[in-house]
Amino acid sequence: MSQTALAEGAAVASAAQADAPPAILLDRVNKWFGTLHVLRDVSLAVAPRERVVVCGPSGSGKSTMIRCINRLEQHQEGRIVVDGIELSDDLRALDAIRREVGMVFQSFNLFPHLTVLENCTLAPIWVRRMPRKEAEDLAMELLTRVKIPEQALKYPGQLSGGQQQRVAIARALCMRPKIMLFDEPTSALDPEMIKEVLDVMVELAETGMTMMVVTHEMGFARQVADRVVFMDRGEIVEVGTPEEVFNDPKTDRLKLFLSQILRGH
Amino acid sequence: MAPADTTTRVQLETAVARVPGEASAPRSPPMTAAGPVAWLRANLFSSWLSTAVTLLLIYLIARFTIGFVEWAFVNAIWEVPNNQTQACRELKGIGACWAVVTEKHRFILFGTYPYEEHWRPALVILLFVALYVVSAMRRFWRKELVTVWAGALTLIGILMWGGNTAPGLLPQPWEQLLALALLLGAGFAYVRGWIGMLWPTAALVYALLAWVGPVLDMPYVPQERWGGLPITLILATFGLAFAFPLSILVALGRRSSLPAIKTLCVLYVELIRGVPLISLLFMASVMFPLFLPEGMNIDKLLRAQIAIILFAGAYLAEVVRGGLQALPKGQYEAADALGLTYWQKTGLIVLPQALRLVIPPLVNTFIGFFKDTSLVLIIGIFDLLTAGKTAIVEPAWQGFGVEVYVFVGVIYFMFCFAMSRYSQNLEAELNRHRRR
Numbered sequence: 001m002s003q004t005a006l007a008e009g010a011a012v013a014s015a016a017q018a019d020a021p022p023a024i025l026l027d028r029v030n031k032w033f034g035t036l037h038v039l040r041d042v043s044l045a046v047a048p049r050e051r052v053v054v055c056g057p058s059g060s061g062k063s064t065m066i067r068c069i070n071r072l073e074q075h076q077e078g079r080i081v082v083d084g085i086e087l088s089d090d091l092r093a094l095d096a097i098r099r100e101v102g103m104v105f106q107s108f109n110l111f112p113h114l115t116v117l118e119n120c121t122l123a124p125i126w127v128r129r130m131p132r133k134e135a136e137d138l139a140m141e142l143l144t145r146v147k148i149p150e151q152a153l154k155y156p157g158q159l160s161g162g163q164q165q166r167v168a169i170a171r172a173l174c175m176r177p178k179i180m181l182f183d184e185p186t187s188a189l190d191p192e193m194i195k196e197v198l199d200v201m202v203e204l205a206e207t208g209m210t211m212m213v214v215t216h217e218m219g220f221a222r223q224v225a226d227r228v229v230f231m232d233r234g235e236i237v238e239v240g241t242p243e244e245v246f247n248d249p250k251t252d253r254l255k256l257f258l259s260q261i262l263r264g265h
Numbered sequence: 266m267a268p269a270d271t272t273t274r275v276q277l278e279t280a281v282a283r284v285p286g287e288a289s290a291p292r293s294p295p296m297t298a299a300g301p302v303a304w305l306r307a308n309l310f311s312s313w314l315s316t317a318v319t320l321l322l323i324y325l326i327a328r329f330t331i332g333f334v335e336w337a338f339v340n341a342i343w344e345v346p347n348n349q350t351q352a353c354r355e356l357k358g359i360g361a362c363w364a365v366v367t368e369k370h371r372f373i374l375f376g377t378y379p380y381e382e383h384w385r386p387a388l389v390i391l392l393f394v395a396l397y398v399v400s401a402m403r404r405f406w407r408k409e410l411v412t413v414w415a416g417a418l419t420l421i422g423i424l425m426w427g428g429n430t431a432p433g434l435l436p437q438p439w440e441q442l443l444a445l446a447l448l449l450g451a452g453f454a455y456v457r458g459w460i461g462m463l464w465p466t467a468a469l470v471y472a473l474l475a476w477v478g479p480v481l482d483m484p485y486v487p488q489e490r491w492g493g494l495p496i497t498l499i500l501a502t503f504g505l506a507f508a509f510p511l512s513i514l515v516a517l518g519r520r521s522s523l524p525a526i527k528t529l530c531v532l533y534v535e536l537i538r539g540v541p542l543i544s545l546l547f548m549a550s551v552m553f554p555l556f557l558p559e560g561m562n563i564d565k566l567l568r569a570q571i572a573i574i575l576f577a578g579a580y581l582a583e584v585v586r587g588g589l590q591a592l593p594k595g596q597y598e599a600a601d602a603l604g605l606t607y608w609q610k611t612g613l614i615v616l617p618q619a620l621r622l623v624i625p626p627l628v629n630t631f632i633g634f635f636k637d638t639s640l641v642l643i644i645g646i647f648d649l650l651t652a653g654k655t656a657i658v659e660p661a662w663q664g665f666g667v668e669v670y671v672f673v674g675v676i677y678f679m680f681c682f683a684m685s686r687y688s689q690n691l692e693a694e695l696n697r698h699r700r701r
Contacts, residue, residue: 071601122603122613
């Protein structure tokens with residue numbers, strides 16, 4: 001059953017924007033943690049400028065999938081092609097991919113010993129070999145875009161969670177990535193701070209950035225997602241527009257999941 | 266059966282809560298909660314038992330202090346003429362005989378170093394202290410500090426050895442000019458940013474070697490005659506300066522994903538940690554030369570130095586590893602996701618955080634090894650403690666060990682206490698980001 005659903009999913013993806021080569025392509029990706037099969041034949045193509053929201057119950061493999069894309073986790077079977085580069089053991093290919101793919105984590109992972117500005121300029125200076133002055137100007141521009149330029153000289157520990165996550169977004173954007181990955185960016189935040197982070201993400205989506213977002217924020221998904229991917233137990237179960245997925249779930253698993261998160265909200 | 270409830274309970278008759286919206290002005294705490302009187306009452310005289318303990322301790326401390334002051338200052342003898350220690354012996358147990366320190370301090374500080382050349386080890390001690398002070402100041406934490414260290418350590422070597430008795434080593438005038446030209450050229454090119462720091466550093470060392478020896482015209486002093494505080498400082502400084510970078514590499518290697526490197530590092534740490542320092546020193550001084558080819562001889566001090574570096578490296582590596590483990594996984598992932606290479610990640614993200622975390626145990630180990638250098642006495646090297654011990658071998662001065670050991674202890678304490686205070690300072694300064 002899942003085989004057909006998968007084939008459909010891949011077909012939807014390639015049919016959506018068949019003209020351009022995909023920014024991210026996952027082709028029958030499998031991964032195990034020990035003997036636990038966490039990704040089962042996951043196939044998905046994300047077109048340039050497309051916004052994909054991934055949802056699903058905890059333990060469904062959505063974070064693992066997104067972390068495979070910049071190889072924070074290693075997949076064991078199948079192919080992953082990012083921006084035309086295939087992920088392999090070749091370290092230079094990996095470096096090239098990581099330069100083009102920005103990532104935002106649930107727990108922010110800012111560098112606590114560096115100021116906000118230094119957090120943002122570190123990678124452009126060391127990885128992109130950008131002159132310091134230029135990197136600082138770029139960082140200030142992006143900090144302004146996430147609306148916290150006045151915090152540039154503070155340390156991350158002095159900021160609120162929402163501010164830290166916005167710095168994390170600015171830090172990733174400073175590398176001028178082509179693709180942005182978000183791994184549950186609002187899950188560690190207090191409710192009143194979720195909106196400020198989502199607002200920044202909506203603005204980013206409006207600029208045409210290719211985005212892949214693991215989140216439970218259905219409002220965000222409806223507002224910006226081109227497609228929603230529902231995962232459960234390591235498989236992609238349903239793929240479709242937000243309306244299709246949220247208003248007309250086809251599988252029992254998705255129906256159950258939607259009823260659970262709607263009750264929660 | 267539950268025990269009877271004997272707790273006294275207060276009857277609440279009036280409402281306790283304030284009316285919401287009613288403003289209350291900020292007040293200072295009541296007198297009984299702050300100030301020295303409150304502190305005394307809370308910490309020293311809170312009950313009759315604690316009052317009794319406080320009074321008893323005050324009495325004991327006062328008695329001990331008065332006794333010590335009488336022994337060390339009031340009844341002390343500071344000088345005796347020509348080793349006539351009779352006066353000292355009469356006062357044994359009543360007053361300190363500081364005369365032994367007055368008489369022997371140069372031997373304790375400089376060991377068997379030729380008497381008329383004592384200004385050289387004295388200058389070496391000053392150089393070491395200056396080097397520590399400069400290195401301790403954060404505004405000098407720049408690449409150029411490496412040059413300063415290379416220059417200072419070369420100068421220390423020249424001063425200790427001297428060398429006009431080895432004419433083969435004396436530089437020719439043309440070599441001196443070449444050294445000067447190289448130094449000027451390299452310095453100029455460095456200032457203009459054409460070359461790295463390595464070249465002017467090397468040129469500086471060469472220039473020092475070419476000029477200082479001949480200009481100062483110092484007689485050669487073999488290493489066997491060195492002793493006292495310079496030996497302790499040399500062993501500790503070189504020991505820790507080399508052991509610390511070594512330990513970082515080993516700690517990183519122990520977490521490496523490459524099995525060969527990991528095994529090598531684990532073996533090194535476990536083997537070195539598993540034997541006493543004394544046995545390593547014995548091996549370095551007795552066994553190691555047996556393996557050397559005929560006629561080849563490595564300085565005894567150098568061998569001891571290597572043993573100390575290896576030993577301290579193993580201990581420090583475990584301390585550093587503790588810091589590496591305390592770092593959350595997210596820090597590595599964020600660095601990876603940004604595309605930093607392994608060495609960038611390690612140098613910019615991992616080590617700066619990990620080392621800050623382990624400043625206290627790191628300094629603990631540093632202080633431990635500063636004192637452990639005294640173990641070289643068992644292979645016949647004259648460090649500060651051994652020199653002190655030897656100073657009271659002479660019949661006239663036998664029996665004045667306490668005074669000598671107090672003197673030596675004070676010197677050790679000054680260095681260790683300075684390290685300790687500095688580390689507290691550094692910790693507060695470097696962990697500023699953790700304050701809110």
